[in-house]
Amino acid sequence: MDLDTVRTFVAAADAGQFQQAAAELAVTQQAVSKRIAALERNLGVRLFTRTPRGAELTIDGQAFLPHVRELLRVAERAVASVRTGRRPLRVDMIASRTAASGLMRGFHRAHPEIELDVVMLFDIETALAAIRSGAIDASFRAVAVPGRPLPEDIESVRVLDEPLQLLTGPAHALASARSVTVAQLAGHRIWMPGIVPGTEWAAYYDDLVAEFGLTIEATGPNFGSDALLDTIADTPALATFMGEQTRLVWPAGHGLRRIPVTDPTPVYPHSLLWHRDNPHPALATLRAHLAATAAGHDAVGTWAPDWVIPR
Amino acid sequence: MDLDTVRTFVAAADAGQFQQAAAELAVTQQAVSKRIAALERNLGVRLFTRTPRGAELTIDGQAFLPHVRELLRVAERAVASVRTGRRPLRVDMIASRTAASGLMRGFHRAHPEIELDVVMLFDIETALAAIRSGAIDASFRAVAVPGRPLPEDIESVRVLDEPLQLLTGPAHALASARSVTVAQLAGHRIWMPGIVPGTEWAAYYDDLVAEFGLTIEATGPNFGSDALLDTIADTPALATFMGEQTRLVWPAGHGLRRIPVTDPTPVYPHSLLWHRDNPHPALATLRAHLAATAAGHDAVGTWAPDWVIPR
């Protein structure tokens, strides 16, 4: 199916005749006739009843029309998403299903008229390059690369500290605990196959391990969260970390437990990064929204690496 | 833009390389390369960074991808809407923004997994023919054509009596009334340019006029509800009827009034019609939903033509 053909169908349906539709589309009436005939042949149904005074929609055509209108709207949004200048606000985040995703959902609810696109870049270095080049407008990241400050043209604000929780199967030694301290985790095997070496995400866990003497294994291929959850559920000796706000497709009957971690509570520090000179109007709206909604967190009893930007 | 090209883009993005995408699509690698190149040329952005090991999405490509996935979903729904056999439940109603539309919205909320299409046919005769031919699965109509009973293979149930209200501008003589009786309406000009002669909708108002001696003018072209509302708001001598549940784009600052009508309250009798042998599974669901939700209306003090099917 070709979108030009679809546009022709809509034009003919609106005009009620092929001739006028042809004039609007700047083609001949015969071209419209052929396009509609081809569309009808492909679909296997008649869309118009031809009369000597024009063409009117059949019932099938009536049912088809709103769907193709939607199709053209979606196509327009798709093209707009890569249009240079005046494109939707493009935000990078570390992964879907994290707290950053929740923040963006909240922003979308508050401002449904603002078009958004979400991308997931490799690490903060890539994100910074994309911000400076204008390829993205903002990024939710833990500002990492210990010892290297942010470039001067990049601004940032720490928007959310997301507490980590321990995720275990029902047979795990800590499965029945209402909460665990970091000290209790020493000696337990914590498995995080999703960690990609070289990212600020990995640097965070490196620091966590160094600070509290934990055992985190990032070995093995990452088969996705479904496989991870299955393994955690079935393996008493394994647990994993997970953001408090991480949304999972929670497998029923697996008996998985989410257990808060305390003394201190490791928090993943999400910051918003953007370019000082970015003129996108929606960026200011996003910053204002985050400033208004994400304020007032409690830093007492939490831990984050010392290289992250301060709150 | 061509949907085959879009499918090629999605396949290449999923595979991470053109070669494998080409194999899945049963074309040569060169064809995929040309399609992607053409798409990039049309959009004016690069979607993939080519490497000797494959091709990975650029940031623009990442932003574009979810939009085109949605595009393909919508296209599939569009095609499904005219597929013969196993197509969405197709329901005819007299107009959008009426009570029937509200009933279908409620059904959709209760069963969001059921695909629906709405069409608006000319009159009940056309609807009956469409039901018998299988072109539609059900119709919300006032069962009219006085004196002619429904064919034996058509079943029906009266699902909702929608009270009519008087709509006036602020300067109308009845504008400040909390409610009006039908007797009070005699002598006032009621303007309904939307009525199409020959329909059961027109038959209803003919009966209403005959029964209570009202003055209803259906003259003049129908420029849509916006123009109707504007005229009603500005013309003290004109009023119109409107279903109690009719949803309007209510113009601000026009001072329009909706006034209940009593002694008796004219109600528009919406019935659901369907073919005795229609096997569409969603039809049974719809009937059950309507039976469960639309029950228990009060017939006392209301009026409807005597040719409609009994409640």
Place this chain on the structure above:
DNA sequence: CCTGGCCACAACCAACGGTTGTACTCATAG
């Protein structure tokens, strides 16, 4: 009965989009 308006069919032609063949690039293994 003629005319005007509109759609469909036929013939023709350009351009798009596919295939095959080939060159180039880079990672990896020997």
Place this chain on the structure above:
DNA sequence: CTATGAGTACAACCGTTGGTTGTGGCCAGG
């Protein structure tokens, strides 16, 4: 360092698609 393999791009070729012009048929209205 070189050979190999995997992957992409470019060029040439060609059939099919989709456009145009020309023409005929149909029906409503004057």
